[in-house]
Amino acid sequence: MRTTFLVVFFSIVLSAPAFAVVYIGGNYGLSAYSAQPLEKYRIHPKGTSYGGFLGVGKDFVGFEGFYQSFPTKGEIKHDGASHDITTNATAIGGALRFGFQSFYLRLGVANFDLRQSLSISDEASREAADKIYEIKEKARKNGVLFGGGIHGKLSENFRYIVDYSRYQITGVGEYDTISIGLSFNLPERFLALGKF
Amino acid sequence: MNLVIQILILFIATSCLLKDESPIETTSTSLDLIKSGDIIVSNLGNDSIVLLDEDGSFKEVLVDSPTDGTLIFNGLTYDSYTGSVLFLNDSTTGTLDAVRSIALTDGSVSTYLTNSNLNGVLPGFARLSGGDLVIIEGTTAAEMFNSDKIRQGAPFISTLTTAAADIQALQSGGFVVCSSATANTVRTYNAAGVVQATATSASPTPSLGALAATACIQDSSGRIIVAYSGATDAVRVYTSSTMATVAWTFTDTNVLTTPGKLAIRPNGNILVVDQALNHIVELTPDGAFVDLLGGAVLATPLNLIVVP
Numbered sequence: 015m016r017t018t019f020l021v022v023f024f025s026i027v028l029s030a031p032a033f034a035v036v037y038i039g040g041n042y043g044l045s046a047y048s049a050q051p052l053e054k055y056r057i058h059p060k061g062t063s064y065g066g067f068l069g070v071g072k073d074f075v076g077f078e079g080f081y082q083s084f085p086t087k088g089e090i091k092h093d094g095a096s097h098d099i100t101t102n103a104t105a106i107g108g109a110l111r112f113g114f115q116s117f118y119l120r121l122g123v124a125n126f127d128l129r130q131s132l133s134i135s136d137e138a139s140r141e142a143a144d145k146i147y148e149i150k151e152k153a154r155k156n157g158v159l160f161g162g163g164i165h166g167k168l169s170e171n172f173r174y175i176v177d178y179s180r181y182q183i184t185g186v187g188e189y190d191t192i193s194i195g196l197s198f199n200l201p202e203r204f205l206a207l208g209k210f
Numbered sequence: 211m212n213l214v215i216q217i218l219i220l221f222i223a224t225s226c227l228l229k230d231e232s233p234i235e236t237t238s239t240s241l242d243l244i245k246s247g248d249i250i251v252s253n254l255g256n257d258s259i260v261l262l263d264e265d266g267s268f269k270e271v272l273v274d275s276p277t278d279g280t281l282i283f284n285g286l287t288y289d290s291y292t293g294s295v296l297f298l299n300d301s302t303t304g305t306l307d308a309v310r311s312i313a314l315t316d317g318s319v320s321t322y323l324t325n326s327n328l329n330g331v332l333p334g335f336a337r338l339s340g341g342d343l344v345i346i347e348g349t350t351a352a353e354m355f356n357s358d359k360i361r362q363g364a365p366f367i368s369t370l371t372t373a374a375a376d377i378q379a380l381q382s383g384g385f386v387v388c389s390s391a392t393a394n395t396v397r398t399y400n401a402a403g404v405v406q407a408t409a410t411s412a413s414p415t416p417s418l419g420a421l422a423a424t425a426c427i428q429d430s431s432g433r434i435i436v437a438y439s440g441a442t443d444a445v446r447v448y449t450s451s452t453m454a455t456v457a458w459t460f461t462d463t464n465v466l467t468t469p470g471k472l473a474i475r476p477n478g479n480i481l482v483v484d485q486a487l488n489h490i491v492e493l494t495p496d497g498a499f500v501d502l503l504g505g506a507v508l509a510t511p512l513n514l515i516v517v518p
Contacts, residue, residue, distance in 0.1 A: 044224060054234075055233055055234040055235075055236055056231040056232065056233050056234050057233045058230065058231065088233075089233055090233055090236070091233050091234070091235040091236070092235065092236050092237070092238070093236075093237055093238055094235075094237075138238065139238050142238030142240075142241055143236065143238070145241055146236050146240060146241065147236075164219075176219075176220055178223055192220065192223050192224055
C-alpha cells in the first residue's frame with residue numbers, strides 16, 4: 015500500500031509544474047503518545063517527532079505526501095519496579111494543506127508502522143504487562159491526521175512553520191506533535207531536471 | 211502575527227504536551243481470573259465451587275462435578291506456597307480422594323496431592339505457616355504432608371478429636387480444630403500437634419448450651435472465631451488463642467440458622483455461610499451485621515475463603 019501511494023504521489027508531483035508550485039520541507043519537534051490502555055495507568059510516553067513533506071499547491075490549497083517518525087518512551091511501574099515503555103511509530107500519508115496569510119490547516123490520512131515494547135526482562139512478567147498495556151510489538155494500522163499552525167516568509171522561497179498536529183491511529187491511540195520546520199518552494203528549473 | 215504571541219502559543223502548547231504524572235503501578239496478577247478480595251464458595255447442593263467478587267456477585271464456576279452426590283468439597287484454602295487455591299476432592303467412595311488446586315490465572319484445576327491414606331471423610335485441611343499441610347482424615351485423625359508432599363508420621367495424629375469439622379492455621383505455627391462433639395469442641399494445637407487450649411459452647415461463659423462447632427478460624431488480631439450450630443446458631447469470638455474469654459456472640463435466626471464455615475475479609479469483617487438459607491452473612495469485627503451475600507448462586511454452601 016505504501017509503495018502504491020508513493021508511485022501515485024510522485025506522478026502527481028512530477029506533472030505539477032505546469033499549473034502549480036512544488037514545495038518541500040521538513041520539521042522537528044516534540045511528540046506525546048496517548049492510548050486508552052496507557053491513560054488508565056497515567057502513562058504518557060514522550061519523545062521527538064521529525065519528518066518531511068513534498069507537495070504541490072495552487073492558490074491556497076496544497077496536496078502533499080509526508081513521512082513522519084515518532085520515537086517516544088515512557089515510564090511504567092509493574093510488579094514493583096520501574097520499566098520503560100517504547101512506543102515508536104512511523105507514518106506515510108497524504109494531506110491537504112489550506113494556507114492563509116499567517117496560518118494554515120492540514121488534514122490527511124496515513125498508514126502507520128507501530129513498534130512497541132517493554133523493558134521487562136522477566137518473561138512471565140513482560141507477557142502479563144504486554145496484555146495490560148495492550149502492546150503492539152509490530153503492527154500496521156491506518157489513521158488520520160489533522161492540525162494546523164502558523165507560518166511566515168523568511169525569503170522568496172523559504173517559509174518557517176510552527177505546527178501542531180494530531181496523528182490518530184485507528185483503534186490504537188494518537189500522537190500529538192509540536193514542531194518547527196522549514197518549507198522551500200522549488201524553482202521551476204529544479205523540476206525541469208525531471209522532464210528529460 | 212506578532213512574534214511574541216507566536217512564541218507564547220508555542221510555549222503553552224509545549225507545556226500541555228509535556229504534562230507529567232507518576233504512573234499507576236500494575237501487577238501481573240491484575241489479569242488473574244481470581245483476584246485478591248474475591249470470595250470462593252464450595253456448594254454441597256450441586257457439587258460445585260463458585261467464584262464471587264468481593265461484593266458477592268457471581269463471576270465464574272470454578273469446579274462443577276459431573277457426578278453430583280459422590281463428591282464433597284469441604285476443604286478449601288488459599289495456599290501461599292503454591293500461589294493457588296487448594297480444595298479437598300472428597301469422594302464418597304474414597305477412590306478419588308485428593309487435594310486439588312485451582313490456578314488463580316485462569317481457574318484451571320489440577321491434582322496437587324494424592325495418597326492412599328486419604329480415603330475417609332475429609333472435613334478440612336490447613337497449610338501451616340511452617341509449610342506442612344495438615345488434613346483431617348476420617349473425622350478423627352490428622353494426616354500431615356510437608357511442602358514436598360511427603361507424608362509425615364503414620365499418621366501425624368491418630369486421635370485428633372471426635373467428629374472433627376474444621377481445621378485452620380494459627381499465626382503461632384499451630385492450628386485450631388473444631389468438632390461437632392460437645393466436649394472439648396474447639397482445640398488449639400502447636401505445630402507438633404500438642405493441645406494448647408480447649409473451649410466449648412458452654413465454657414467459657416456465657417454458656418450457649420451444648421452445641422456442635424462447624425467452623426473455627428483465627429483473625430489477624432489473634433482472636434479465635436467459632437461458628438456453633440444446634441439449639442442456638444451463633445458466631446462466637448474469643449479474645450485470644452487461649453479461648454479463656456468471650457469477646458462477643460452473634461445470633462440472629464432471621465439470617466443465621468445453620469452456620470457453616472468461616473472466612474475473614476482483609477478489613478477484618480467475618481463471613482459465615484448459612485447452609486439452610488443459602489447465603490453468606492457478613493459481620494464486622496465487633497459482631498454487627500453488615501450484609502447478606504451470594505444468595506442467588508449458593509446451594510447448601512459448605513465452605514468459603516476470601517482470596518488474600
